[in-house]
Amino acid sequence: MSLDTVLHKIDGEIDLALDRLISLLKIPSISTDPAYKGDCRTAAETIVNDLATIGFDAQVRDTPGHPMVVAHGGPDPVDGLPHLLFYGHYDVQPVDPLELWNTPPFDPVIEDTPKGKVIRARGSSDDKGQLMTFIEAMRAWEAVNGALPCRITIFLEGEEESGSPSLVPFLKEHAGELTADIAMICDTGLYDGRVPAIVTQLRGLLAEEITLKAANRDLHSGFYGGLAQNPIHLLTRIVAGLRDDTGTVTLPGFYDDVPELSDELRAQWQGLNFDHARMLEDVGLSVPAGEQDRTPLEKVWSRPTCEVNGIWGGYTGDGFKTVLPAEAHAKISFRLVGQQDPDKIHAAFVDFVNARLPDDVECVFSNGHGAPASVMSTDNPAFEIARGALSDEWGVEAAFVGAGGSIPVAGHFKEVLGMDAMLIGFAKEDDAIHSPNEKYDVQSFHKGIRSWARILAALAERS
Incomplete structure (x- = not known):
């Protein structure tokens, strides 16, 4: 395996990767609105066709609602090589109120902003831009090495933004096919917009x-x-x-x-220097509420x-x-x-x-x-391996973090498939997901692709 060559390939073809993302973003795959049922299927078929070009056995799988995408690639599982499941979703939120958009939500543009270039479109951050970071990493890996580094199953749903009614029945029906050593979910973000993070607990x-x-x-x-x-x-x-x-x-x-936090995790969270005063100031507040004997991060992540x-x-x-x-x-x-x-x-x-x-x-x-909440066991060596790979890419020590919100699929993977999930994403707090003028930083997209290449290389080499 040649990681350096893969990274060089990613850097040299980032414009082509952006073109492919833009093509996917043009599809108005709004899952909650029946008027866009055909567009949701088009999005699923587009991804399946793309995955087939990089060596995956990919299929559109029908459900009572919108279809799933299931794809398998890489060598058959053998001792020493992991089997990894990657999850994302291709459906997007409605765009209302349309009049607040500065550009048409399904006519993607790359804009220069004071903080750098961004991709402006509905779904750019949640979750098409994120899921494409993984697919583009696989594309570069296959192009350089002629094969994927290990067994990989890609599982994408089309109802995440409308309650995922088909998800659990589909997982139960296809548990044997979808169960892997660990799942990877790309639907989260960077901590403080700069620190790569692995979410290990969700409320x-x-x-x-x-x-x-x-x-x-x-x-x-x-x-x-x-x-x-x-x-x-x-x-x-x-x-x-x-x-x-x-x-x-x-x-x-x-x-x-x-449960109480472990001393190790509490120390790591304290090292993040969470600025709760700024967080409150941004919404016109100044005095923390809630349990008075808890730190601000504990209140939003673990209480x-x-x-x-x-x-x-x-x-x-x-x-x-x-x-x-x-x-x-x-x-x-x-x-x-x-x-x-x-x-x-x-x-x-x-x-x-x-x-x-x-x-x-x-x-x-x-x-x-x-x-219920989802709590991942970081005793699994894959967590530290992935944290090291993220740290290498971003030049700052990656962190295990909590999340105040809920991402039910992580719990479903644990309950139905019996496996933990690493939640790794590259979104930023100002991406305006679910809101007008959603964006995804070009840097997040580029370094996200590189991050997955590093993570896959590390997991394949050290497992």
């Missing part, structure tokens, strides 16, 4: 919606005020009681399955939360209407960590609310769906 999510019902109709507050129950008063008391004055969640047993996402009831139009509303509503979410069980937390939440309901008031619980 899970439990979503709840509650409706408190009292009288059988809205009541005149002059006739019934002080006599009848007001569900908004009751709802706000219940919601306020979910956290105490220190920011601690009060559900019984909520923290039973929450669970309870947040009220919406609350409403009664009359909210212009003017004034003096009623006691018959109903009050709230949407509440819990970010979960460690081994917290969404079903257990849901049951505790139901008990918490019901215990605070007086006679004449009932609560209807909706949703209550969730997914």
Whole structure:
């Protein structure tokens, strides 16, 4: 294997790689809108045809929704060489509001900005630009060496931006084909826009919606005020009681399955010098909330939360209407960590609310769906090998980091296929994913390709 020659090949053909990315970005593969069903299939077929040119046995696989892309390449698994699964998604978010775009979202352009060249288009960062970093690395590797460094399965879905309804059934049906030694997910970013990172833990999510019902109709507050129950008063008391004055969640047993950070990981996070003051200042805030005995990074990466996402009831139009509303509503979410069980937390939440309901008031619980956190074991040597390769490419020590959000596919790989995943990506916080004027830095694309070449070489050589 000649890594230096592969890297030289990548550098010399970066403009061709950008052309291929631009062609893919022109396809409006919006998965949530049925009007773009044909475009989603076109995107899948385009990628399959491209993978076939670099030696993969690639297929479009139908599902009840949008198709999957499954491709196999490289030598058959043998002792000493890993089998790697690469995951990404080819579908994109809707572009609304269209009038806020400075350029047409599916007419990609490369722009000069004060921070360098960027690729401007919907899907450039999330996730077409990211998945193409891996494909372009494989293209260069195959061109130089005549073969891929190890067994590689590529698995791309077309419903990530619309809830992935076909994902778990597909994984279960094709588990034997998709199971590998480790998965690699390219749907994350650099830390602080400059430090390469491997996400090793993701928070899970439990979503709840509650409706408190009292009288059988809205009541005149002059006739019934002080006599009848007001569900908004009751709802706000219940919601306020979910956290105490220190920011601690009060559900019984909520923290039973929450682990403490290892000393090694805590020290690594402290070395990142996270600037929480700047993060808050960017959104017009200055004082950290939440658990007062935790560092800011712990709060967003490794601690669970309870947040009220919406609350409403009664009359909210212009003017004034003096009623006691018959109903009050709230949407509440819990970010979960460690081994917290969404079903257990849901049951505790139901008990918490019901215990605070007086006679004449009932609560209807909706949703209550969730997914547990994903925690990867960095004891697997592949994690340190990949971290070293990333450090070599970017010239700064790569970090194991957490993520406050949720990427359910990592948990599905663990639960259904029994394997950990390395989440490695090259996006930046200012990429405006899901928003108008989404972009991906040309440097992220270029160095992302080089990074995957280095990671694959290191894993193949040292496994």
